[in-house]
Amino acid sequence: MFRCFFEHLFYADDMSPIADDAFAEARRRRARAEFAEWDLVLTHREREIARIDATDDVLLSKELARRAVTLEIAQRLRIPENSVWRIIVQGEEVRDRTPAVWVAFRDGVLDARRVGLIADMVAKLHTPKALEAVDQNAAEYGSGHTPGELRAWLKRLRARLEPEKLNDDAAHATEQRHVEISHNDDGTSWLSALLPTGVAVAVGNRLRAAAKALPKTDPDTGERDRRTREQKKADLLAHWLTCSEGTQTDIRAEIAITIDSTDLIGLTHGAAFTRGHREPIPAAWARELAASEHTLFRRLGLDPFGNVMDTTKLGYHPSESLREALRWRDGTCRVAGCQADIRDTDLDHELAYDRGGTTSADNLRSLCRKHHNMKSHDHLDRRSLRPPVQFVECYAVGTPVVYRPVPA
Structure with missing residues (x-):
C-alpha cells in the first residue's frame, strides 16, 4: 500500500512526529463525509420522486417536478446541478451494481474521486464476470493507489475481461477522429486532434525525441536555444504540419507495445498495452503494426508472476540491454503517482554503487530528475516508491469480499 513519506514533519506546538495513522484516519473521515453527502442526495431524491410519482399530475408535470428535486438539492448543497447529477448517476451505478465498492465507500476505504472513477468504468461493463471482478478487487487496489493508477488499472482490467467490447469501442471511437482549432484572444490558438491511441503515442514519442535531439546552440550563429522542451515540441509540430506533404500515416517513431504471443498471432483476442501498461489498444491494431517492415521485436523474460527477470552487470553504468529492460519494467518514474515518461527518467542505484550496491535490476529504479x-x-522515503510494473495481474472472481465497518 502506498504510504506517505512525511516522517520528518513535526507539529508546530509539540514537535512530535506526525503518525501515519493520523493521516489515514483523516483520509477515512473525509471519505465517510463524502459518502454521507452522496447517500443523502440519493435517499432524498428517491423519496421525493416516489412522492411525485404517486400524484395524479400529467407526465410532463411529473418530469419537471423531478428536475426541480435536483435543483433543490443543488441549491441546498451550494453546488451546480451538474455536480448533483454526477453524484446521482455515479452513486446509483456503484450502489446498485457493485455493492462491495459501495460498502468500502461507506467505511472510508475509498473516497468520492475513486468511487467516481469506478462508477464510470462500471457503466461500460457488459459481462457479469467483469462486473464481479471490479466489485471484488477495485476497493483493495484503489485504497492503495493514486486515482491515476486506479484509472489505468480499471482500463487494463476491462481490456483483459472484455477484449471484444474494447475492439468495438475503439473502432467506433476511431470513426469520430477529427481536428479542432479554437482561437484565443491573445494571438494564440488551440490545435486539438482526436486520434487512435497508438498513433497519438507515436506522435508524442516522435515530438519528444526530436525536441531532445535539437542542438542547444545554433550552429550558424552560435546563439543558445532558450526555448523550453514544450516550446520546441510546439514549434516542431507547426513545422511538420506546414511543410510536410504526406497523406498517409507511416509510423517511424518509437511506440513500445506489449502483447501476448497468442494474441499477436490471433489465437486469442486479448488487448495490447503501451509501455508501462498505461493504455490498452486493440490487438488487431498491434498485429497491423507488427506487419510493418520498421517494427523491431524484443523478447522479455518474465518470471511466473509477470516480473521482468533480473539482470546484473559488473560496473557502475548499466548496459543498453539492461536499460531497455528496466524501461519496460518501470514504465514511468517509480514514485507512486508520478507519470513522468520513462524517457525523461534517470536510473538510480537504491544502494549506492560506492557502498556496495550492484548494477542490477533489483537495485536500479527509474526516477524523474525531480525525485x-x-x-x-x-528526502525521498522508500515507502513512496511503487513496485515495478507487473505484466501479469491477479484479481479474484467468485470469492466474496467483505469490508467490516471502521469504527468512527
Whole structure:
C-alpha cells in the first residue's frame, strides 16, 4: 500500500512526529463525509420522486417536478446541478451494481474521486464476470493507489475481461477522429486532434525525441536555444504540419507495445498495452503494426508472476540491454503517482554503487530528475516508491469480499 513519506514533519506546538495513522484516519473521515453527502442526495431524491410519482399530475408535470428535486438539492448543497447529477448517476451505478465498492465507500476505504472513477468504468461493463471482478478487487487496489493508477488499472482490467467490447469501442471511437482549432484572444490558438491511441503515442514519442535531439546552440550563429522542451515540441509540430506533404500515416517513431504471443498471432483476442501498461489498444491494431517492415521485436523474460527477470552487470553504468529492460519494467518514474515518461527518467542505484550496491535490476529504479534529486539529498522515503510494473495481474472472481465497518 502506498504510504506517505512525511516522517520528518513535526507539529508546530509539540514537535512530535506526525503518525501515519493520523493521516489515514483523516483520509477515512473525509471519505465517510463524502459518502454521507452522496447517500443523502440519493435517499432524498428517491423519496421525493416516489412522492411525485404517486400524484395524479400529467407526465410532463411529473418530469419537471423531478428536475426541480435536483435543483433543490443543488441549491441546498451550494453546488451546480451538474455536480448533483454526477453524484446521482455515479452513486446509483456503484450502489446498485457493485455493492462491495459501495460498502468500502461507506467505511472510508475509498473516497468520492475513486468511487467516481469506478462508477464510470462500471457503466461500460457488459459481462457479469467483469462486473464481479471490479466489485471484488477495485476497493483493495484503489485504497492503495493514486486515482491515476486506479484509472489505468480499471482500463487494463476491462481490456483483459472484455477484449471484444474494447475492439468495438475503439473502432467506433476511431470513426469520430477529427481536428479542432479554437482561437484565443491573445494571438494564440488551440490545435486539438482526436486520434487512435497508438498513433497519438507515436506522435508524442516522435515530438519528444526530436525536441531532445535539437542542438542547444545554433550552429550558424552560435546563439543558445532558450526555448523550453514544450516550446520546441510546439514549434516542431507547426513545422511538420506546414511543410510536410504526406497523406498517409507511416509510423517511424518509437511506440513500445506489449502483447501476448497468442494474441499477436490471433489465437486469442486479448488487448495490447503501451509501455508501462498505461493504455490498452486493440490487438488487431498491434498485429497491423507488427506487419510493418520498421517494427523491431524484443523478447522479455518474465518470471511466473509477470516480473521482468533480473539482470546484473559488473560496473557502475548499466548496459543498453539492461536499460531497455528496466524501461519496460518501470514504465514511468517509480514514485507512486508520478507519470513522468520513462524517457525523461534517470536510473538510480537504491544502494549506492560506492557502498556496495550492484548494477542490477533489483537495485536500479527509474526516477524523474525531480525525485532523483530528492533521493540524492535524502528526502525521498522508500515507502513512496511503487513496485515495478507487473505484466501479469491477479484479481479474484467468485470469492466474496467483505469490508467490516471502521469504527468512527
